[in-house]
Amino acid sequence: MTEPEQGAVVLWLSSRYENIELVQAALGHVCRLRGIDGEMEHWIGMALREAVANAIRHGNRLDPQKRVLVSFGGDGDVLELTVGDEGDGFDPGRISDPLAPENQMKTSGRGIFYIRTFMDEVSFSRGEKGGTILTMKKDLKTRIAGKGEQ
Amino acid sequence: MGKDFGIRMNGDVKVIELKGKITIGSGDLKMRETIHQALGDGTKKILIDMAGVSTIDSSGVGELVGCYTTATHKGAKLKLMNLPNKIQDVLTVTQLITVFDVYSSEAEAVASFG
Ligand SMILES: Nc1ncnc2c1ncn2[C@@H]1O[C@H](COP(=O)(O)OP(=O)(O)O)[C@@H](O)[C@H]1O
Numbered sequence: 672m673t674e675p676e677q678g679a680v681v682l683w684l685s686s687r688y689e690n691i692e693l694v695q696a697a698l699g700h701v702c703r704l705r706g707i708d709g710e711m712e713h714w715i716g717m718a719l720r721e722a723v724a725n726a727i728r729h730g731n732r733l734d735p736q737k738r739v740l741v742s743f744g745g746d747g748d749v750l751e752l753t754v755g756d757e758g759d760g761f762d763p764g765r766i767s768d769p770l771a772p773e774n775q776m777k778t779s780g781r782g783i784f785y786i787r788t789f790m791d792e793v794s795f796s797r798g799e800k801g802g803t804i805l806t807m808k809k810d811l812k813t814r815i816a817g818k819g820e821q
Numbered sequence: 822m823g824k825d826f827g828i829r830m831n832g833d834v835k836v837i838e839l840k841g842k843i844t845i846g847s848g849d850l851k852m853r854e855t856i857h858q859a860l861g862d863g864t865k866k867i868l869i870d871m872a873g874v875s876t877i878d879s880s881g882v883g884e885l886v887g888c889y890t891t892a893t894h895k896g897a898k899l900k901l902m903n904l905p906n907k908i909q910d911v912l913t914v915t916q917l918i919t920v921f922d923v924y925s926s927e928a929e930a931v932a933s934f935g
Pocket residue numbers: 721725726729730731756758759760761766778779780781782783784803879
């Protein structure tokens with residue numbers, strides 16, 4: 672995995688779902704430091720939970736020996752979050768659209784859609800050892816994009 | 822994780838009061854177990870009270886969809902009530918709000934089962 676930028680808050684976690692709560696707590700701390708209100712924190716938190724859950728489950732396949740890296744960075748106007756795992760990576764172009772009628776009643780496949788809905792910029796890249804690095808940005812100047820927006 | 826969800830009857834409708842986080846590895850499975858147990862008892866009318874839910878993630882949403890399908894297959898009806906705004910938003914963006922029958926009052930919800 673790439674080294675996080677200087678000055679960022681960084682967490683290394685073992686691949687257990689309980690650690691999602693730790694990430695959430697760290698986000699709360701970062702949001703208070705950065706003056707991000709509770710409403711915006713909620714939606715960022717939702718995206719972050721989905722990203723960490725995917726890293727634990729699909730990336731690291733629940734192997735507690737494998738780690739998930741979460742970093743909080745960005746400048747005054749943008750919060751940048753990255754979530755890295757030690758999995759095999761995947762092709763984000765091949766995930767299915769949860770809004771397609773044939774997928775509507777599926778029990779999975781909505782996580783990345785939620786991440787894209789609640790964050791302003793989302794990109795996937797491959798880590799040095801092949802895992803996934805998900806980078807998400809939230810523009811702190813705009814008001815919340817949590818609602819359906821339609 | 823945490824205490825069990827509350828279950829009570831309102832006439833012949835079984836009301837399940839969800840609480841806290843319905844998220845991966847914790848509330849999601851507990852919710853499924855609770856609803857499946859109610860269906861196993863032969864209940865045909867299930868009303869899920871979401872008032873106490875603080876967060877739901879895609880796993881929780883997926884379980885809810887799965888429970889809805891299971892209920893339908895068993896000839897039962899599963900409806901939702903008292904959705905906090907944030908939970909409503911989460912179901913709206915994935916267009917599931919139109920799948921579930923959603924009510925804002927228990928009286929209205931109970932009456933809707935007929
Ligand atoms: N970190 C990851 N590593 C490998 N595969 C991933 C990762 N994140 C997502 N995926 C793949 O993308 C799919 C869609 O993810 P998501 O939208 O969160 O839905 P779900 O987790 O319910 O399957 C997953 O099923 C998985 O195949």
